[in-house]
Each structure stands twice: as C-alpha cells, then as structure tokens.
Amino acid sequence: MKNNIIAKIVLGGLLVSGIHGFAQKTTLEVNIDKTVTKIKPTMFGLFFEDINFAADGGLYAEMVKNRSFEFDKPLMGWDQPNTKRSSLNKQSGVATPIKELKNKTNTNFCRILINDPQGYAIINEGFRGMGVKKDAKYNLSLKAANHDGAIKKIIIQFIDKDKNVIGETNIVPTSDEWKNYSAQFVATQTEAKAKLKITFEGTGTIDLDMISVFPEDTWKNRKNGLRKDIVQLLYDMKPGFLRFPGGCIVEGRTLADRYQWKNSVGNVEDRKTMMNRWNVEFPSKQTPDYFQSFGLGFYEYFQLSEDIGATPLPILSCGMACQYNTGELAPIAELDPYVQDALDLIEFANGGVDTPWGKVRSDMGHPKPFNLKLIGVGNEQWGPDYIERYKVFEKAIKSKYPNITIVSGSGPSPDGEFFDYGMQELKKLNAELVDEHYYKSPQWFRENATRYDNYDRKGPKIFAGEYAAQSGSSGPNPRNKNNWECAFSEAAFMTGLERNAEVVNLCSYAPLMAHEEAWQWAPDMLWFNNLQVIGTANYYVQKLFSANKGTDLLTITKDGKALTGQNNLYASAVKDMNTKEVIVKLVNTATTAQEVTIDLKGSKLASKGTLITLTSPDLQDENTFTEPTKISPIESEYKLKGEKAQLSLPAYSVNILKLKME
Template identity: 80%
Template sequence: MKNSTITRFALCSLLLSSICANAQKTTLEVDIAKTVTKIQPTMFGLFFEDINFAADGGLYAEMIKNRSFEFDKPLMGWEQPNTKRSSLNMQSGAATPINVSENKTNPNFCRILINDDKGYAIVNEGFRGMGVKKGAKYNLSLKAANPDGSIKKIIFQLIDKDQKVMGETSIIPSSKEWKNYTSQFTAAQTEAKAKLKITFEGTGTIDLDMISLFPEETWKNRKNGLRKDLVQLLYDMKPGFLRFPGGCIVEGRTLSDRYQWKKSVGNVEDRKTMINRWNMEFSHKQTPDYFQSFGLGFYEYFQLSEDIGATPLPILSCGMACQYNTGELAPMEELDPYIQDALDLIEFANGDLNTNWGKLRSDMGHPKSFNLKYIGVGNEQWGPDYIERYKVFEKAIKAKYPKIIIVSGSGPSPDGEHFDYAMKELKKLGAELIDEHYYKSPQWFRENAARYDLYDRKGPKIFAGEYAAQSVSGANPNNRNNWECAFSEAAFMTGLERNAEVVNLTSYAPLMAHEDAWQWTPDMIWFNNLEAYGSANYQVQKLFSTHKGTDLLNITRDGKPLTGQNNLYASAVKDVNTKKVMIKLVNTASTSREITIGLKGSKIETKGSLTTLASAGLQDENTFSEPEKITPKESEYQLKDGKAQISLPPYSVSVLKLKIK
C-alpha cells in the first residue's frame, strides 16, 4: 500500500511537471510575405528638452557658467576667493557688473579693479565643476578692454579641487577698446571638478565679457560645438526624428519667458540669456543657477538633427503658458506674432536664399534647406482654449505651407476628461498627428500593450511623444531607471510597433540628466562632467530603433497578437532593403519561456542572430560604476527544421534577426 501511494504520487508529480513544462511553451506564427502596413522612418526617435542641465552644462560643451555675466545675479558662478573685505574698500580688488543698456541682448560686462596683482583672482566654478581630461586641449576665448593700459597680462589657469594648476595660458590685453582674444590649454591631469582661475599682472581696471572655454574635441570637431560622447549616444540609436526644444520649456511659466526661437539664432553672443523654467520648479531639487545661454539654439538643433540622420520636429508656443503654472493666455486678437513665428520658422528651415529667414540660415553656414516636414503647435496644453488656438494656427500654416504636417496635443495624460475632449475635437478637425504623453507605472505599460489595437485606422495618426515608466510615481525624485521599467516599456513598444498603421512616431522622455544637477527622474541618458552612459531604458530604445524595419508583419498565437498572455509580448517586421526579418520578443515573467516560431511565406536562411537584453533583478540599473550592467548580448542563431526555437530568459527583451533568401 505504501509503495502504491508512492507510485501514484510520483506519477502525479510527473504529470504536473509535464503540464507545467507545456505551459511554458508557446507557438507563434509569422507570415513573412504579407505586409500589414509600411513603417514610418520616424517610428522611433528622440525628444530633447533643456531639463536636468541637458543643454548648458550638458550637450552644449561650454564649460564656463554665466560667461557673459547675464544671470539675474550677474556674478553668479564667479568666485573672488582672495578678496579681503573691509568696511571701506576691497584691498586686493573687486569685480563689478556694469550694465550697458543700449545693448539689449547682452547688456552686462564685468569691470575688474586690481589693487593687488599678487592677491586678486576671479574663479569660475563651471557647471558643478569642469570636466577636463589629461592631454586634451581646451580653447579659450573672451572679449577684453584695457581702458588705461595698466593691465599687462591676464593669466588663465585650470585648477583642481586642491588649487593645483593643471594647465595655464595667458593673453596680452593690447587694446583700450573691446577686442576678441583666443588661446588654448592642454590639461596635465584628468579632473571632474576643475575650475578656471583668472589672475592679472598690473594694477588698475580691466573689462571682461564672453569668457568662454570649450574642449577642442567636439562632435564633428565644430568650433564651440556639442559634447562628443553625448551626441555619439544619440547617433548610435539611429533615431528617426529629433523633437526639440521641449517640453514644458516651450510654454514658459508665463508667456514672457516662453521659448522664442528667433532669440536663439544669429550670432551666439547676441542671443539673450534667460532663466530656465526648471530652475525652481521642484522643491526636491531647486537649481537657482539654471539658465539658458541659447548657445544651443534652433540652428544647432536643426544641424544636430541632420548630423544624426533624424527628421527635425520643432515645437512652438501656441500662446498658452504652462497650465501647471500661470496658464496665461495670449488673447485671440493678439495671436498673430505667435503664428508668424511658426511661418517664419518654416522659412528659416526650408526657405531659399532670397527669403529673409532662409538667408539667415545660409549666413549661419547652411545654404541648403533643412527639409522640415513637421511642426508642433503647443506642447501638452488642454481644454477649449487650446483647440481654439490650434484652429487658427492650422489654417495659417496650411494656407502657406500645405505639405507641412502639424502636430497637435492631447494634453499631459493618456486618459481622463482633458484627453477625451482633445481627442474628440481634434478628430473633428481632421488633425493629422496627435501627441500623446504617458508617465505611468511599469504595470500600466504592460497592461496597455494593446492600447492602439482598436484605434481608428482612418483617423489621426499618433505621436507617442513623451513616455517613461515611473518606478514610484510621476515627478518623484525617487524614480529609478530600473530594469522593470525598461522591459515594461519594451512590452508597450511591441504594441506601438504592431500598430504602425496608426502610430507614426514615438520617443522616451526626458532624454538627458546631469548626475549632480537633475530635476526630474527617470532619464534615458545620464552624464557627469567626464562620462556618460545609456540607462537600461536607453538600451531598450536603441534595440527597437536599430531594428525598425520598413514593413510590419503579423506575429500571432492562435491567430491573435501576443499582448501579455503568459507575460509574453511580440512584434515582427522586415526590412525590404536589407532583406531581413526582425522579431521582437519580451518576457516579463520571472521564469524562462520556450518559444517556437513558424515562418511562412518566404524562404529564410538557416543562420541568423539573436540579441538579448536581460537582468535577473527588477531593481537592477546601469550606473557610472557599472555602465554596461544591462547591455545587449548577441549570438549566432540556427533555425531548426525551418522553425525558430528560442528560450527566452526571465525578464528579457530579445530580437531575432533572420535573412530572407
């Protein structure tokens, strides 16, 4: 009896094991010959906003903070460490901001009185320090006026945190009038928190302005250009578009501090510095020294788009300030300047050399058109006021530029009263492309992979313009770029790709964050003054973007798409140019999954490749100490009997790539 019980128990265990094993197996089918729809080249792109010190202190490689003394506090960022204060005078010297009111865009300069040329110095702290690398060259430029000829030399030194000199150069201020000077350093050591120290030979008065320091090595080695390692991370993604300059940065807290593109073009020194709207937005991370120099302006954004092979997608104010702040409205009868800005921007990007704005583009160094195809009206405004203004913009833009595609907005959330109203009204207007935003939990992303399955194929196209899984909650400083967020986004992205008939553009947000000066988390790329890395979310975005394809294919289980059944998600594409099939598979379960994929419609080479992103822990992250903790692993793959059999690791994102014969 005892042996019989043991035997029955063993048989039940074997049967249960067999059932469980079979439950882990999934058979899918892909019809390679049948194209569901064409995939837009813009399917996976980038959204850039000047938040988290992403422009000044980040992508824009300028190392001097407040180079032209135009911050609200003109000497912010500048220290006078050796000044001895008394009730009557500055014994060693003093720096005083001077305002020249007739210069409307750059009215301030710094007048320095040197009483003791051995004891006076002025030091720039950079953007949380300056990152310098041993053996690298750094280009200095400035404007100086030596009115009484008393200052014989100006010495510039890169110093480390212990005041040790790491590089030195000097200039002779030879003119009583304003004159431009240049020189160069070579750094003797690597230092993340360097500063620029300026001392003088002679006593008397010297005037300084536009003190600037750039690495010689920038992206494409452009003078005073962009930070090479950050642009490289963008380039490597092969993005379909670049949306700029935001984001809420477009709107401003008030209309007067909105982003105005015309103030961001022309000579860099003539661009008016403005406070960044994110400087005091969040109590958890206030940054009163966060300003916009606009050295990275609209011309540079268009140029960057061209450099990385991305379609430019500028977003402009629609006459509504941020509704989370003042919500200030430009009256309808005063909307003309805003509309003219949109029309002039199209001329700046595409106009020939006989137009005013086309000529400016050419004079700045780009005679050819930037081939602008899209323009956004407003960021994430909502309500009747937005719809009323959108109508006027649409009418004016289409009247002059009928081929330009206009991006409209559905508000800040993917559902609710504001979203429903915007979608209803924009559909009535026949809107071409509607921008949707989602900052939700990882679970929401997994549960909404089928979000677009029932969207009207004849209705407006969708731009998933801002999305990121929030590990805690929206706008929370404790949000992390953890692996659960990343693979949950991948699950959602299979749904975006499966619905390429409706979804034409998608982008994660925000793009970049400085390790020491961020306001919002999570972010796709993290950097400090010396290094940069792509988060796990970046690796997911890159994997999808570099395996985009030209044609959408059906991938089904029992005739239905895989949208989370048994924690599995899938999409499939082919590239008619490279003759490759690419199948994306996401396993969000804590156990492995055995997948068999039947391939019909075309003959396939038996050899291919399998790329996998995986990590054992939901909280795992890439960091500065482990920047490649979660990174793709590629291996050769062999078909068996014309079928693909794959074991998907727990918590994984995989791409199977096969060649069509």
C-alpha cells in the first residue's frame, strides 16, 4: 500500500492532479464517412531477435542443448556424473569430443567408451532444464556408429530434479557406420527441470551425434517444430509483419560472426552452429552457453510468417559490424558478396523452382513462393559509411527486383546527430521506408504522441521498428519492468502512430520474448520458462491495437484538434471496411476516471457494440507466472443511444470501442 501511495504522488506531477482530473469531461467528434488515409495491413507487427534465449531454448522446441557437440566447449551442457574407477583402475566410461575436419559444418561428434555400463551415463541439462508434461509424447532422434557392435542398447530417460526416472525409451544401434535412429517416449509426470540421461548396455566404444528431443505437440504438429504455446500468442495478435532475425544479431560483433542466412537453410544437421553475440555482450549478464544451432533458420522464419498471416521482413547485413563493438567495415570494392546475399534471398523467397535458390526452398518443402515484398538493409547503422553502402544495395536490388520495398535505418536513437544526418541523407535518396528505434522512459512516450504529426507526407515512410518504455534504463537492467505504466504509456504513443498512418506504415515492440532464467535485455513483450509463456501488459496493448487496426483512418478531434495528451487523454479512430465496424481507441493516463462523449457523425451505427478495457489501479502492476492475466482485456457489451457514445474511462486505462456500421 505504501508503494502505491508513493507511486501516485510521484506520478501526480507527471500526469495530472486527482482533483483536476476528477472534474474533467471531454466531447470528441468522429466523422465516419471521411477517410483520411488507408491503413497499411502491415501497420502493427512483430520483431523477432534471437536474444534472451528466444530461439534455441525458446521458440525452437528442441530440448537438448549442444545436441551436436559444436559449442566452443564441445561437452558444454553434458555431464558425466559417474566416471568412477573400477577395481581394474579403469574409469567406468568417458566421453571424448572428436573433430572430423572433412565435415565443415557439423565438425564434432562424441566418442563414448563404456567400461562399466552399471556406473556410467551422460546427462544433458537442457536449456535451464527441460520442461516435460505428464502424458505428453516426446520424439528422440540421434546418430550413432556402434563400433564392432559393442553396445547392445542405448537407454534414454527423462529424470527429475531428484534423479527419478519420469520417462524412458531405448534404441538398438545396429550398424558400425553412422545411422539415424528415432524413438518416442511419454513423460510420467510434469517437471520444469528435467534432464536427459543416456546409459548403455554393453562395453566398448560408440560414437554419437545430433542427439535431439522434441515434443510431439508442436505448432501445426510439425516434426521438430516450434513451441505451440508461444506461437499461439503471436498468432492471436494478428500481426501485419514479422521482422527477423534481428536486431543487432544481424550485424555481428565482427563481420565474421554476422548472421548469414545461407548458413541457416538446408538440412538442419548441416547448419553450422555458432556463438550467439549476446553470449558475451553484457559483462553483468554473461551467458557462455548461448549459441545458435540455426534449427530456427530463414526457411522456418518465412514459414512462421506465413502461418501467422504476417508479411515477412528479413534484415540483412550491409557489410558493417555492430558500431557499438568493432564497427568493422567491408570495403566498398568487396561488398559484392553481401549484395549477392540480398539478391539470392529474394530468389530463395520468391524464385521459381527452376532457379537455384528457389529449388532450395522447394526441396525444403515449400514449392510455392513466400511472396516477399520487403527487405531490410542493415539494422542500426549510422553515418556516411552506412549511406554509402545503402546506395550500393539499393541500386542492385532495384535493378533486378524493382517491386521489392527496401527498409533503411536511421541509427539507434530517435534524435541527435546520427539520426539527423541519416534522415537527411535518406530523404535525398528518396528512401522508401526508414526504420526508427526508441527505448525511452514512459514519460517520453506520453510526451511524444505527436512525434509524426509534422513529418513530411511526401517524404520517406516510417517503420517504428523497435520501441519499448523503460522503467529503469536501457540494457540488462533488472529494474526494467513490464509494468502497467510502461504499457499504457506505449498505448498513448501508439495512438499517435495510428493517427499518422499516412507516414507510419509499420511498427513493432522490442524485444519480443525472454526466458525467465536466461535473459539479457528487459523489458520484453512475452516471458517464458520451460513450461509456460505469459503475455505482459505490453503484449495486451500491442494485441488490442494489432487486432483492431482497421482499414481506414478517421479523424477524432476535440474542438477541431487531435487528442494528443490534453487532459491526459489520447485517441485515434479507424473504420474496418471488412468487418463494417468503427473502432475508437482511447487512453486515459490520468489518476482518476474521465467522462468522454463521442459525437459519431456520418454512417448510421447499430445500437449494440463492444467495449474492451485494459486497466489496473497500480502503476507497478505486472503479469507474472503466478498471475499471468492480472492485467488483461475485459470485454463487455456496449449500448449506443443516438449518435453520441457516452463513456467513463477508468484511471490508467486503454479502451477500445467497436460499433457496427449499418
């Protein structure tokens, strides 16, 4: 209670005094028949980056960490708890990583010598454990070469935190050459911190590689696919686009460790594992076990986009490593491979099966093109070096694929010298879409709802590609919470994005998701552990806007002026010509409820509609794993009397009014 009182006192100066807010009544006007502009289907979307264990250990449902022994320390994630010595002074067994130089992508395998099968096992710890659910089925696969038929059986078990067996299967290795094996087993109890134990019948030597376990129940039941619960939350947002694979991960700390999409397609076992850049990025949040298997690669990203109805937006390296790290540059004269990667990606996505990269896509199971329309050049680069390289990419892409829209970048900040220079130069080049990023305080978001009101309508369109209100400060700060103040402040800002749909064509919260125990950056829109995923208050704000974006922008005004924070009210209005609805979004950031009257002029409306409210009385409230829907939308029937809608907006609330057009 004390914290609530303090929070309200502090926010009083930022928002509005309780006495003044209590008396406030506002009348607004909406002209339903007058369309300001068409709203792009891509208006509200998703930004995915492999940060916070979002891919391996997260969206990608693989449960075995370092399945092919390719980490810098090849046995990381694998334990040998019982290597006791026998009476013959021999270890009960030993696992030794072997490097096979002729294989340039999957170079390592594990050679296991078993002297005493009763006392030797290898155990995989998973990604901060393995989440298994009672009665659920799990599919195991591995490669084995059984020297001289020494090992009669491989026993695979889930064990709980007390080492009790909670699921078991086995494989009989029949060949001394490499051979693929598979089996299925069922968990006998639910456990968030299970491990995978492998023991052996017989003594001698056996080689193992690509030891993998996936739940059978994946998104769309795809073999070795994605976590169903996470994708469901993404699907429910009805996103207009999916930007991938980042983010800073695109750039790399050096050019050598940039994301190269060609290494992420084809057979999964042939995709070369590499260290994730977030492994060492923050001294205070070191994650030495963070690598990329690329099991979730560009084919899977395109497939996911298609599954959730989102336009794919891949971002590629422009030949500049992260300028916060080395800032390494590919000389202009040596830029051709980077440009060719972009051209080849368009062919991979859209080319016929008779083209080299279109055939790769088809052979992976998708003969039909992915209908790529957007491509990004660079992530958060800035300065003359970026502009010089962007020109090269633009010329090459437009020459071969004139209908592809290119996304350029304005740097890491929404203002300052780098931003001003980038925007000035990109305007000169008639850039199509410029990506802007902002990680700022909740107050900044409330105060900048008018950011795009005066942008040149004939200039570049805007992609608000990364934004999130920070309750503490940017970076690996545990004080950055997904609290309610951050969420409703973002909603206030988003009314400004929607009101300026003539300029703003895409926008997305960032980052998308984080593992509860393995995050590098906060806040994040979704949080997950090995058994559960929750939508934050920020998620529900994004979902409300995305699922109710409409097709046509309308004006919503008070005394002829847009509502941009006057009396702590923010508003935008649209109509959806597909569902024949008028949709009004209202955000009240005041400490008390406010009475609002909306004069709806033009088309006749049905007397019954829907009111959706997202609110919480405490600025610091958050959704948690124990209270996952503490802040979530409440939907009720709304009755319209005449042409004026009367609403009482709760303090600190986001409200969506939906009325059918007759």
